[in-house]
Amino acid sequence: MLQPFTRTRLLSVEGDDEVNFFEKLLEYMGISHLVDIRKSGGKDKFKDLMQAYTLARGFRNIEMIAVIRDADKNAKDAFRSVTGVLKKIGLKAPGNPGQFSSGIPAVGIFIMPDNSSGGMLEDLCLDTVKDHEAMKCVDDFIVCTQKLKEGPKNIPKARVQAFLAAKPKIVNSIGLGAQKGYWDFDSQRLQPLISFLNQLK
Structure with missing residues (x-):
């Protein structure tokens, strides 16, 4: 059975490793108390898990959803893939990466590493x-x-x-x-991601 949601913000990331990373980043940003972090299992399991989350206890109280996904070879393709899944399960997707849609829940998508380059x-x-x-x-x-x-x-x-x-x-x-604090959260390279996540406040 899926763990119930207890907060009004949901951050969807690919796996356990990303959960550990974003737990620390949100703590550094001072917003970890606002956000439930869940893994979406990567692109192959994303649709099924996100669909299941919409049926989990507490989801109706979710006001904002942030989806983080690796670009891998192509950021545009990754964004199209995520938006396609969101629309199929009845969630309004934003028009561009790095942004949130209107309405409740507002949904935002960030494609690693910078919404435009390939990578992870x-x-x-x-x-x-x-x-x-x-x-x-x-x-x-x-x-x-x-x-x-x-x-x-x-x-x-x-x-x-x-x-x-x-x-x-x-x-x-x-x-x-x-x-362990081995990545530099003060780096300017993280600012686009941090700015995106700050919209969850």
């Missing part, structure tokens, strides 16, 4: 630490892996793992890295 949460987090001294080691490591017969297929995820491995207390995921 990993790319955004790496941008926040691009000047960190460990990134030279990360870059050298990735260059070395490119010489392997079977190197990493997902370079941003490999870079994240290499960066986290360079920290005093190693964690193995981007969300746990956020919990």
Whole structure:
């Protein structure tokens, strides 16, 4: 059975790792007490889970919904995919990413990393630490892996793992890295995302 909603704002993210990341980011922003965070299971499970959420106890009290989704290869395609699902389940989608629709619930969509580029949460987090001294080691490591017969297929995820491995207390995921304070939440690269989430106030 789905956990009931106890707040008037819903943040839908892809998985457990994203839940951990956004818990810490919302805490940093001072709005964690306003928002229920739920995972939507990525693009393959998004429709079914969002449909189920609309039937969960407490959903009728939800006034705003923010959906976070990775662009992967194409931000426009990702946005179209999300809006298509929202319309099918009876929710009004915004006209553009980074915005909220009118009405209740108002629905907003943010496509990682910046609503226009291809990529994912990993790319955004790496941008926040691009000047960190460990990134030279990360870059050298990735260059070395490119010489392997079977190197990493997902370079941003490999870079994240290499960066986290360079920290005093190693964690193995981007969300746990956020919990440890390893990503720079003061970075200007996070401002578009923070501005979007601030609309949940």
